[in-house]
Amino acid sequence: MRVTFITLALLATPTLGTAEGLLQEQCSSCHSLSGPAPATAAAYRDRKGPDLGYAGIKYRAEWLEQWLQKPTRNRPAGMFYGKHIKTSPKGDVVDKASLKPHLKLDAANAKAATTALMALKEGAERxxxxxxxxxxxxxxxxxxxxxxxxxxxxxxxxxxxxxxxxxxxxxxxxxxxxxxxxxxxxxxxxxxxxxxxxxxxxxxxxxxxxxxxxxxxxxxxxxx
Ligand code: HEC
Ligand code: HEC
Missing domain, CATH: 1.10.760.10 (Cytochrome c-like domain)
Known part of the structure; x- marks a missing residue:
């Protein structure tokens, strides 16, 4: 875990300048930052994180900024439950070991990322x-x-x-x-x-x- 933390800290520094750059570099591998939601069942199942292209009309800015510094699990069985459920004598249970902790940002990067996310408003007409x-x-x-x-x-x-x-x-x-x-x-x-x-x-x-x-x-x- 410690190694991951150091790697992330190093990654975070050069991107401080542009928040859009930060989203692109550190978030887009798992989150779509623009347009359309998965159109097939397979793409829906395999998606690594929630779509963020409409973050600005979905999330509360205050929550985003705090959560990015101290992420908690919102989906008890991950993005797609079928990938994180195992059978046990008690029935189906969440395979917690298969769920990875979310990347954390420091205060400055969380603030910058929040500003950039709140500007994403695809589908605002809905x-x-x-x-x-x-x-x-x-x-x-x-x-x-x-x-x-x-x-x-x-x-x-x-x-x-x-x-x-x-x-x-x-x-x-x-x-x-x-x-x-x-x-x-x-x-x-x-x-x-x-x-x-x-x-x-x-x-x-x-x-x-x-x-x-x-x-x-x-x-x-x-x-x-
Ligand atoms: C390794 C993949 C991965 C990376 C990289 C990643 N995320 Fe996530 N993110 C996830 C997953 C998986 C979830 C769902 C976690 C949950 O709900 O328990 C998530 C959830 C979120 C949520 C909460 C969404 C919700 O609707 O509950 C936000 C906001 C978020 N990520 C923002 C970011 C930002 C900003 C970055 C880049 C700084 C980032 N993520 C990088 C995988 C990732
Ligand atoms: C068969 C399972 C299922 C049932 C039943 C269900 N939901 Fe959902 N709901 C989901 C899933 C999965 C999502 C996340 C969207 C996605 O990834 O498809 C969701 C998302 C939501 C969200 C948005 C939450 C977020 O964090 O983005 C709300 C609000 C919600 N559901 C309310 C309801 C209400 C109200 C009912 C009853 C009328 C209901 N749901 C019934 C599976 C279900």
């Missing part, structure tokens, strides 16, 4: 500013909707260790992602990820709003 209207829902009502009525818990964790592992956890979504993006994504996941395994449920606008209220409520809880 998000309507103000689509999400601030509101509230109790955590128990939110959970009922997420788990019992819509079956989302099968793929998403609502607290560490509780819920399915094939999708990103949702208990930090309120800190991570922009609310208007969330509404757009849940309204039509295939618009963003044509090959996603997330089913298109044709959720009513009322429910889309409630889900975002719920995520924002969860993010206010102190799970970590």
């Amino acid at each position: 998000v309507k500013a103000g689509d999400y209207k601030t509101g509230k829902i109790s955590l128990s009502m939110g959970e009922m909707l997420f788990d019992k009525f819509r079956g989302c818990l099968a793929c998403h964790q609502i607290e560490p260790g509780y819920g399915g592992v094939s999708g990103p956890e949702v208990y930090t979504i309120g800190k991570r992602l922009q609310s208007d993006y969330l509404v757009s994504f849940m309204r039509n996941p295939k618009l963003w990820e044509p090959k996603t395994i997330m089913p298109a449920r044709k959720l009513k606008d009322r429910d889309l709003q409630k889900f975002v209220h719920y995520f924002n409520g969860l993010a206010a809880e102190d799970f970590q």
